[in-house]
Amino acid sequence: MAPRPRSAGSKDLPPNLYRKTDQRNGVTYYTYRDPITGRSFGLGSDKAKAVREATAANHHFSEKTLAQRMQSGRPFRDWCAEYRLIIADRGNAASTLRNVGMRINRLDDLFGDRDIRDISTREVADYLGAMAKAKKAQMSRAMRSLLSDMFAEAIAAGWTDANPVQVTKAARVKVSRQRLTLDLWQAIYAEAQQPWLKRAMELALITGQRRNEIANMLFRDVVDGHLQVIQSKTGQRLRISTDIRLQAADLHLGTVIQSCRDKVLSRHLVHHSKQVSRAMPGQLLMLDTLSKNFAEARDRAAEKLGIVFTNPPTFHEMRSLAARLHTAEGRNAQALLGHKSSKMTDIYRDSRGAEWIEVA
Known part of the structure; x- marks a missing residue:
């Protein structure tokens, strides 16, 4: 399957690499589209790195390249990049996008190299439970909500068939900050x-x-x-x-x-x-x-x-x-x-x- 014609804004990129700019924060994200299967792989906002990965994938060489990632499955890290584009189109405030972006970075660090289909309910429950035990119940609830939405969107996009977050329990938040009189x-x-x-x-x-x-x-x-x-x-x-x-x-x-x-x-x-x-x-x-x-x-x-x-x-x-x-x-x-x-x-x-x- 031949790659589709390049748009004027992608002339400086190698074949199969595309850019999309988030209109709310001005950040440009890069996506590689497999010319054989049509699947897309998010490469983040670093242009130089995206160009290197795409070039390596096009030539099918280099260790730990996108070409190898395509053969290994569906890394959670790639879905994180796709999900950033999804939330960017929801019309959220810039401050909300920044906060969500930082939480996605945490999840990327934790599960990034894992196939999204292999992340289990037990792993998610252990991660959320550890935060709750560390007296970060509010953050645990926020991360649970984000993870659940990420998997729901992944199911809709055909990346996975199950949402391991749904059956976990949200941490109980005990309000302790004193009120002003x-x-x-x-x-x-x-x-x-x-x-x-x-x-x-x-x-x-x-x-x-x-x-x-x-x-x-x-x-x-x-x-x-x-x-x-x-x-x-x-x-x-x-x-x-x-x-x-x-x-x-x-x-x-x-x-x-x-x-x-x-x-x-x-x-x-x-x-x-x-x-x-x-x-x-x-x-x-x-x-x-x-x-x-x-x-x-x-x-x-x-x-x-x-x-x-x-x-x-x-x-x-x-x-x-x-x-x-x-x-x-x-x-x-x-x-x-x-x-x-x-x-x-x-x-x-x-x-x-x-x-x-x-x-x-």
Whole structure:
């Protein structure tokens, strides 16, 4: 069977080697198509390596080449490359693709040289169970979900006939991170030494948005009396009225936004007001900087209040506190947090015993 005519974008590649660019992250992946069987083999994003493998396969020589892999079966590593192209077409956010990509790399390292048809339920169960025993139950669940989808897609593509993940049990996740109360939030706020940390805490509490959204808010996002937010995790598009007032914390969104303006010219609501290391005045805050400084203020507040944390609340816990406070004042917390499911909002509204339940 003769290889199909080369497209203009593949003229610089050896026969049977093709490229495809992921439009979301700009990464180009290479695939070799067996001219005899028509089967495709993913070669990753390294062009030089892909060219070497394809050239070796075309001439049927070289140790540990693609030609040998074609004869040995269906390596899981090849399916990983195919699966990357599948998830790239699903319209996921760039951050989601990065996270999934890192997990695929782990699975590639573990099962890469194995024939996908030989990976057993016992091996998968042992791998997931080891993570759970290492107190990484959440990661175990995430890897199980990814593996199950990878095998489901492999079945649909004819690579294998069974999904060894289906009969495994998902690890139980015990939620242990402590919730923030309003009193503790106010104590942490009082200990915040940087003006930008106070602004970040105010924005997080009154808008209920994630750390990433807080760090990336721009003054130009305020349009027609609304703060426009595109959530990086879900792509959800929100327009939050600047007239929203959170009575419990005496916060008004329009006033908070106005207080973000200082003597430093910046596009970002939360920004450096002076040079710190390589960060210049006006630049946005790195996520780790937000988390680190919040944690330091939290620990100072806890010491003064005599609180001993077993699993201290993080910056993200302000999202849960916001859900509870806005719900108590009659607002739609699900819409504010950008959740598609009310069940997810209920999780955030659960105080996990941190607050008193008032019975009238």
